[in-house]
Amino acid sequence: MTAIILLTGVWGFKQNEIALFASTILTALGIAFFAHWSLLSNITSSILIFFNHPVKLGDFIKVLHKDYQYEGEVIELNYFFVYIKTVNNAIITIPNSHFFDKSFSVFDPKSDK
Structure with a gap:
């Protein structure tokens, strides 16, 4: 100093x-x-997801989390949430900041998982 x-x-x-x-x-x-705790983090995360993540509309993803395992098709990406439609037609909303922090895999639903 x-x-x-x-x-x-x-x-x-x-x-x-x-x-x-x-x-x-x-x-x-x-x-x-x-x-990190505000809406600004979701907006920042949405920009990073848009430019740097290999996820796009129509992709089938599996969010890998020890407590919750979400799996389905990405149907919408906006400034605050990622919307995933499951096989049971349930819509799951994940805040962008959490989506950006979690690990996930992109897969083809027609092939073996």
């Missing part, structure tokens, strides 16, 4: 610039920690 203060003095940063930078970093960290 002392080294950082010395370096900012050597580089010619002013005290108000350092305070602005520190408050910006602390604000971003606060939002990031709060977002």
